[in-house]
Amino acid sequence: MGRRDLVVMGFVIAIVVMLVIPMPNPLLDFLLIINISISLTVLLVAMNTNDPSQFSVFPSILLITTIFRLALNVSSTRNILSHAEAGKVIEAFGSFVIGGNAVVGFVVFLILTLINFMVITKGSERVAEVAARFALDAMPGKQMAIDADLNAGAISDTEAQQRRKKISQESEFYGAMDGATKFVKGDAIAGIVIFIINIIGGLIIGMVIHNMGFSESATTFTLLSVGDGLVSQVPALLLSTATGIIVTRAASDGNMGDDLAKQMLAYPRLLYIVAATVLLMGVFTPIGLLRTVPVAGMLAFLAFRLQRNMEPDTASLEASVEEAEMDEVRSPESVVSLLHIDPIEFEFGYGLIPLADTNQGGDLLDRVIMIRRQCAIELGVVVPVIRIRDNIQLRPNEYVIKIKGNQVAHGEIMLDHYLAMSPGIEDDSVVGIETVEPAFGLPALWVTEEVKERAEMAGYTVVDPPSVVATHLTEIIKRYGHELLNRQETKALIDNVRETSPALVEELIPNVMSIGDVQKVLQKLLREKISIRNLPTILETLADYGPYTKDTDLLTEYARQSLSRQITLHYAVPGEPLRVITAGPTLEKKIADAVQQTEQGAYLAIDPETSQRIFNSLSEQVNHMLQTGQQPLILTSPAIRMYLRQLVERMMPEIPVLSYNELEPDVEIQSIGVVSV
Structure with missing residues (x-):
């Protein structure tokens, strides 16, 4: 144990000893002054604390000082009843502070006690109780927020531990304050009881033991009792005020003095209104201008000074902002912001x-x-x-x-x-x-x-x-739309599906496919204006066929077939036949023979002359459909659909190319023309 620990333990043991052993008046005077000093120190520390949890030892201090004050009450009561005196401090409070008038002293003591007990203590107790309840109720949400930030990489493990420790300290502090306020309330009640005992017991002891008359006994013991009560109530009032300040303080960057100065004096013009109101009170009421003009003048002068101080601050703030902007432009890192491209x-x-x-x-x-x-x-x-x-x-x-x-x-x-x-x-x-x-x-x-x-x-x-x-x-x-879909957007879409179908996403990514592979499939669908809103179905298909092939073109064809109902509703009108241009057998054979397989995938290798003949035949059929007011649509077999689309896309990117497997079986298909080579 260190020296400080020994001092604290010695102080607590001395308090217990004071409850039993009589104390000489000089020592009692010294300890009463110490009591007032400790209470004033605690009040000032409470006022200069930014966050209540920074003064976490306050509940323990409240308990120790309450016991210390009660021990002093017991010692002073023993001296008052035994010797009809209790030292210079109590005598000074009983004679000098209240002017030697027992009635005035009694009234002052009663007022201080009521203020302490009914106003400050009762309010602090209620605020501490509500704060403790809210702190405990908010703990799970705060813990979840810390876990979410940690999982997202927004904070490190050390920061997460520090935040968890702070939350634990806050909950423990407010819980302790909820119980510590009961000490203050009990201390106020004990002060009233001790005061009554001193007066009644002193009156009886003075007449019976000290052979005083009734008037002399009443005057002597009333002044001593009032002085003892005031000596006890002043520190109690200071500690009760400190308790109220601690439990009502909201977290801020400054102490209480800074907050009051910034927030109460933030609007100087309002002080002019207050000054004018005080001045009108002197004009229209019997108070008189002699008493209201000085106060109104002080308020107006304070508002004037505050306004003058704010103008340079505003100018300096604007100058600092401009200087910061210029520094940012001059800095080498400012060029990096120019590389950003909006989608x-x-x-x-x-x-x-x-x-x-x-x-x-x-x-x-x-x-x-x-x-x-x-x-x-x-x-x-x-x-x-x-x-x-x-x-x-x-x-x-x-x-x-x-x-x-x-x-x-x-x-x-x-x-x-x-x-x-x-x-x-x-x-x-x-x-x-x-x-x-x-x-x-x-x-x-x-x-x-x-x-x-x-x-x-x-x-x-x-x-x-x-x-x-x-x-x-x-x-x-x-x-x-396919160019706007990047990996980050793809991840966001997949995370949205993860909320409802976590098993699907966990099976597919990253074991079967990466986010980049899924992005390529979705881009190929969007390139042909196929909606990817039914993303769960697309991911289901990729999870089914992904283990067998890594070719994103082939996986896209499987995904299109799984969206057959959606594609059918997009192009076909219910109750009417779907009019299409079909690819003839010669065209399908020519394209199938021109497909080349490589390690990187399959591609279409067709000579320019054949391509031109295909375009000419296709253009003729498309123009025929346009002249009849119909939307051109090419229908072919599933095996060559994506290769025919690659060929058509060069000249007619707006013409959709579908396969038979992408249409529902109950759709009636009417061929308007055939493209042959």
Whole structure:
């Protein structure tokens, strides 16, 4: 044991001895002053503590000081009743502090006791009880948060241990404070009881043993009892206040003085209102200006000084911010931020600013949110945040769309016009500025507000400029959705499935396939506009066939076949035959013979002349379907579907290529044409 441990143990043993052995008055005076000093020290420490758990020894101090004070009460009561005196300190409190008036002393003691017992102690007890309950209830949630941060790699093992230790200390502290407040309450009750014993016992002992008269005995022992009570209640009041401060302190970066100065004096203008109110009290009430003007002047002067001090702080803060920005620009590391590329960017000329400015009625930001929701429902992917900015290098009414920093589409709109698309039969009465619809490349007209109703009555499809931009942006996202799906997004999608199907994900990743392999399969599906929203079914298929092949092209074909119902509903209209262009036997044989197998996978090796004949035959059939108003669709056997798609994609990327296994058996198929070589 160290020296400090011996001192503490000696102090506690001395307290116990004080309860039994009589104490001379000089020593009692010395210990009473020590008691007041300890109580004042505890109060100041409580006020300067940032976090209540930093003063974790406070409950033990509260117990020891309470016992110490009660031991002093016992010693002083013994001296009062035995010798009708209790030292200079108690005599000073009984005569000097209360002016030698026993009635005044009794009232002052009663008021201090009521304040301590009814206000501070009772409130502190309730706050400590609620804080202890909340601290214990919050422990499981805090522990889970620490485990989650540790598993995510946000914190280290050492930091996790420190946070767990702090949570344990907080719960133990508030639990101890819940019990320690009972000491304060009991001490207040004991003080009242000892005061009554001193008065009644002293009155009787004074008349019987010390041969005093009733008046002399009452005066002597009342003053001593009141002095003893005040000497005890002042430290008790200090400790009760410290207890209230500790249990009501919220965690902050500063102590109580800093918080009061920052928060109470944070609004200097309010002090002017207070000063004016105090001044009006002197004008309209009998209080008088002589008493209110000094206070109002002090408040107004304080508000003036605070405002002057805040102005340099604001200027220095702005200067420091600018200096920090300049330092960041000068630093070598600032170049790294320039390497960041946004997945999707939408840039527009200054003439289209009203589209994105909500103050001018623009709703482009709201439409972007709806686009992301629509793509999540239709494609099953979470579209990254779309960066929207103006670009003075563009024409006023021009906009461009970029994917990973590269421009993939552009358009030009007129904000004060409407885009009208013909139904196929032109109407000479509908006049406007000829243009091309940017999303699908259809001929259209920009018409004014006066021509809008006439165009709608003529069967034209009329849309406003924000809808034109939103439609174009949606189609671009659908077309390049496979490029937006990176490994991080793929992991997020897989983690979402893990919540409902953990066994599936654990079986597939990483034992059968890596996240990169799954990403490749999903990208191939999105490239052909196949929604991956039914991700559990896709992962089930990959888990079934992944152990037998690592070819992502082949795994994609299996995944497409497992999504046959989804694909059928996407292309076929219920109750109507599905009209398709079929690949003839000669074409299928030619493609099958041209497939080359390598260690890296299979690829199509076909000569340019044969490719051109295939394109010519396919173009003829596609144009025939387009002329009849039907959506072109190529149907072939499962064995060559992906190779025919590779061939068609070069010239006609929008034409879907399906296999027989990707359609439901109950779908009626009607062949409109056959592509042969």
